[in-house]
Amino acid sequence: MDRIMKERTDVDYAREIFLEAIEPLKRTERSGIVKCVGRVLSTSILAPRNVPHYRRSAMDGFAVRSVDIMGASSTNPVMLQVSKEIEEGTCVPVSTGSYVPDEADAVLMLEDTIAIGDMIEVRVQVHPGKNVGDIGEDVRKNEIIFNKGHLSRPCDIAVLASLGIAEVTVYSRPVVAIIPTGNDLIPLQDHEVPPPGKTLNINSLMIGLYVKKWGAEPRYCGIVPEHREHIREALIRNLDADLIVISGGTSVGEQDYVPDVVASLGKKLVHGVGLSPGKPTALGTINDVPVLCMPGYPAAGLVALFAFGKTAIRKTGNIPDTPEVSVKARLAGKINSREGYVSYARVILEGNTARPLMTAGAGILSSIAKSGGFVIIPPNVEGYEEGDEVDVVLIE
Known part of the structure; x- marks a missing residue:
């Protein structure tokens, strides 16, 4: 049988049809606000009260009746009695954020006064409302604070806390089953040097850490031998997951069964993409569960994962x-690419300079760890020359 991989689906098109086959989760759960950083709100949140719920001072100084210091100037100073209550001719000391008495309509800044015993001399006038924060100035009761689908940040949690909200409803994190395949793999727990021809299962660890970083929950599965029935059983066991990532067995070797097994259980959408490294990537679905079949070579697998x-x-x-985080840099050397492929070229960032590290080498994971990011070269561009300004997508 001719097993040469002749298909090469455009990366953007492959991603499009893969995403079209994915239905967003509807499962939700309640979460304490302290634990919901990075969680997505499943409902909009309305403010249950005003913030602030009282008139507050925006400055350190004195709460006053503006009418009492109307016309005050350096040539016509006004004296006010420092008191605990506001009435005609008196003022009350206030600090930033403190309560402004109802009878006062302005706050005079401390630096605009001169203390003389238990009185202050005022040489400026203020208009009503000056340096006073109104009730609801920050948040109005029943105002929509965050819309459904909002990704919570630490500053958002502070707003929720200021409103007295202790819990919110969020979407459940997707469960991602990680299935490593390969007769050459041995568990990572075996810290001894692997015998020749054997490889530590580092892909599962790498995938799981990125899965967690990107907002999902990894489910680590045991190593599956390169055997159709074993691969089939592993996939069926994990159809309760929300996404399956299977590592290895995607190329065109005699024992690369994964894409065919996916096709036999469900639908193979793509096998072979214009991605370098990462061409053997396959995409499919089984019972509406999306399946990403990534190459077993670590660098190629990571590019497919990204x-x-x-x-x-x-x-x-x-x-x-959200857009990828990238920086502009000048190339310190030429970068070659494969025509018709989206190439992920690894570079080392040195200030505003990007030094090419490696554009090939699907199994050399250390080249990614040593790099600061990727220069992603479109399929219609034949590489970049030394001195060209490029966008470097940072490896998080």
């Missing part, structure tokens, strides 16, 4: 899409 896994997790978990 290209397809991250966006799949975001859609599954209702996580808002």
Whole structure:
């Protein structure tokens, strides 16, 4: 049988049809606000009260009746009695954020006064409302604070706390089953040097850490031998997950069964993409569960995970899409690329300079760890020359 991989689906098109096959989760749960940083709100939140719920001072100084110091100037100073209550001719000391008595309509800044015993000399006038924060100035009761689908940040939690909200309803985190395949793999717990021909299962750890970083919950599965029935059983056992990532067995070798097994259980959407490294990537679904089949070579697998896994997790978990973090840099050397492929070229950032590290080498994971990011080269561009300004997508 001719097993040469002739298909090469465009990366953007492959991602599009993969995402079209994914339904966002509807499961929700209650979460204490302290634990919901990075969680996505499943309902809009209305303010249950005003913030502030009292008139507050915006400055350190004195609460006054503006009418009492009307016309005050350096040539026509006004004296006020420092008191505990506001009445004609008196003022009350206040600090930033403190309560402004109802009878006062303005706050005079401390630096605009001169203390003389138990009185102050005022040489400026203030208008009503000056330096006074009104009730609800920050948040109005029944105002929509955050809309459904909002990704909670630490500053958002502070707002919720100021409103007395202790819990919110969020979307459940997607469960991502991670299935490693390969007769050469041995568990990572075996810390001894692997015998020749054997490899530590580092892919599961790498995938799981990124899955968690991107907002999902990893489910680590045991190593599956390169055997059709074993792969089939592993996939069936994990169809209760929200997304399956299977590592290895995607190329065109005699024992690379994964894409065919996915097709036999469900639907193979893509096998072979214009991605370098990462061409053997396959995408599919089984019983509406999306399946990402990534190459077993670590660097190629990681590129496939970045290209397809991250966006799949975001859609599954209702996580808002955010642009990749990138910086501008000048190339310190030429970068070659494969025509018709989206190439992820690894570079080392040195200030405003990007030094090419490696554009090939699907199994060299250390080249990614040593790099600061990727220069992603479009399929219609034949690389970049030394001195070209490029965008470097940072490895988080």
